[in-house]
Amino acid sequence: xxxxxxxxxxxxxxxILIGSLFSAIRTLPFVDKYSCVGCGDxxxxxxxxxxxxxxxxxxxxxxxxxxxxxxxxxxTYQAIRVPK
Amino acid sequence: MQTMRGVCAGMSTKRSILKRVHxxxxxxxxxxxxACMVFMLLTMRVYAQAFIDQDFRMYDTNGSNxxxxxVQKLGMTVDLSTHQSLELKDDLVWSDYILTGNKQKLYNxxxxxxxxxxxxxxxxxxxxxxAFDNAExxxxxxxxxxxxxxxxxxxxxxxxxxxxxxxxGFLALSSYAYGRRMYSDPTLVYSETSVVLxxxxxxxxxxxxxVMKLPQDISCKIGVDLKQHxxxxxxxxxxxxxxxxxxxxxLSVFNLFAATTIYNSNQPDYxxxxxxxxxxxxxxGHRIVPELxxxxxxxxxxxxxxxxxxxxxxxxxxxxxxxxxMPYDLSACSYILAGVKSxxxxxxxxxxxxxxxxxxxxxxxxxxxxxxxNMNLMKxxxxxxxxxxxxxxxxxxxxxxxxTQYDSxxxxxxxxxxxxxxxxxxxxxx
Numbered sequence: 001x002x003x004x005x006x007x008x009x010x011x012x013x014x015x016i017l018i019g020s021l022f023s024a025i026r027t028l029p030f031v032d033k034y035s036c037v038g039c040g041d042x043x044x045x046x047x048x049x050x051x052x053x054x055x056x057x058x059x060x061x062x063x064x065x066x067x068x069x070x071x072x073x074x075x076t077y078q079a080i081r082v083p084k
Numbered sequence: 085m086q087t088m089r090g091v092c093a094g095m096s097t098k099r100s101i102l103k104r105v106h107x108x109x110x111x112x113x114x115x116x117x118x119a120c121m122v123f124m125l126l127t128m129r130v131y132a133q134a135f136i137d138q139d140f141r142m143y144d145t146n147g148s149n150x151x152x153x154x155v156q157k158l159g160m161t162v163d164l165s166t167h168q169s170l171e172l173k174d175d176l177v178w179s180d181y182i183l184t185g186n187k188q189k190l191y192n193x194x195x196x197x198x199x200x201x202x203x204x205x206x207x208x209x210x211x212x213x214x215a216f217d218n219a220e221x222x223x224x225x226x227x228x229x230x231x232x233x234x235x236x237x238x239x240x241x242x243x244x245x246x247x248x249x250x251x252x253g254f255l256a257l258s259s260y261a262y263g264r265r266m267y268s269d270p271t272l273v274y275s276e277t278s279v280v281l282x283x284x285x286x287x288x289x290x291x292x293x294x295v296m297k298l299p300q301d302i303s304c305k306i307g308v309d310l311k312q313h314x315x316x317x318x319x320x321x322x323x324x325x326x327x328x329x330x331x332x333x334x335l336s337v338f339n340l341f342a343a344t345t346i347y348n349s350n351q352p353d354y355x356x357x358x359x360x361x362x363x364x365x366x367x368x369g370h371r372i373v374p375e376l377x378x379x380x381x382x383x384x385x386x387x388x389x390x391x392x393x394x395x396x397x398x399x400x401x402x403x404x405x406x407x408x409x410m411p412y413d414l415s416a417c418s419y420i421l422a423g424v425k426s427x428x429x430x431x432x433x434x435x436x437x438x439x440x441x442x443x444x445x446x447x448x449x450x451x452x453x454x455x456x457x458n459m460n461l462m463k464x465x466x467x468x469x470x471x472x473x474x475x476x477x478x479x480x481x482x483x484x485x486x487x488t489q490y491d492s493x494x495x496x497x498x499x500x501x502x503x504x505x506x507x508x509x510x511x512x513x514x
Contacts, residue, residue: 027479030133030480030513033159034137034157039367039369039379041339041369041371041377041379044333044339044369044371045371045377054206055208069415069416070374072409072415072416072417073374073375073377073407073409073416073419074371074377075377076377076378076379076405076406076407076421076423078419078421081417081480082415082416082417083415083479083480084415084417084448084452084454084476084479084480
């Protein structure tokens, strides 16, 4: 394995390690941009108005989210995910 | 000896495939760029959200060689300040073998997006770069006068976008401008010397739209879209549209949306009858209890040559979803979803009629394990059945294995639609 390839592997491993540490502290729902179709059902179910449709995709404002998970239950495209 | 030769040939093929994947990534170096930038930004303690999705899939086809497919998606969103954000995405798709009409493909797409938002203005600028390394020619209708005897192989595509939006109470103004350059290798199928083979093709797009919100939840819009093909006017197009829509909440349980838009296009290759197109949409969403949600939507596309003349049907689309979330799963991720997609009574030349029924489930087993299943029945084409086991090694990252069985409904036992795929993949969010 060349030095350059080793560097890439090390960088990827560090990213995954740091990412795992970061992700462990996240508790709020988030949007999977590949699955979201921008139908807007989640915006109607959100009691605090924390979700808006921007560029045809849902965007959650974390500061307004109360983690009730109503948007997760409403989204029939499984585009809103929540830490499990 | 024969077997040894076969093994050697197989190894050689695999080596060449790996070489091609490597050469594509080397050609674009986007994966490395993204990886290094993610690492840099994380170490700089800038608030960022990143994801890495990878799926490796093996297809076991009926009487054919095994097929491999790799899909890798990397991405990151960084909030530079309260009003600015930066997004980086990189998709690598490699598919090895002709499957159900799809050609072998290998491409890498890099996207860089910047958003600025303040005082009601939103400005987005973005760049998309795609590197192709397809083994086979692709039919692209770049030259309508010689489409039958020129084949093209894609090489690179660069696209720069700029969009702007201004919202002022009941009024929203938006506009966009895109520029696209495509590099391709054209090849003459027959000896034809009079045709000039263009290796570079440029397209320019621009448009604007005004949306006005009226009382009683009614909104109306008017807009224009322009396309110019540099070096030839055959694909130039001007489209204007005007539309009206209404959105109403009914009994706090149902939500009704209805809209109609009329498009008028001016393009040389359009038949007269397609000059005016009408797209009408009706959508009824419902949420009777928090655990039960769904919608029914209907879209109709019709066309006419001139006002007052006959209207012709192009296509109908009908879609319905119903989802029940299991109350026992506090994360709301265990569910049963049933639905139907239908295109009844369509113009066959435009969109052949087709109906699909689907059922999807995912159940929490405990200890981060989820078991899911999926059934997709398309009576005109094929049926799909799949099972998926997912393990969440931390709250938002997972590793999964999936098996999917495809059955053809077209009567031919050797049909490539009949195959099985095995997938192993990860989804990581940071």
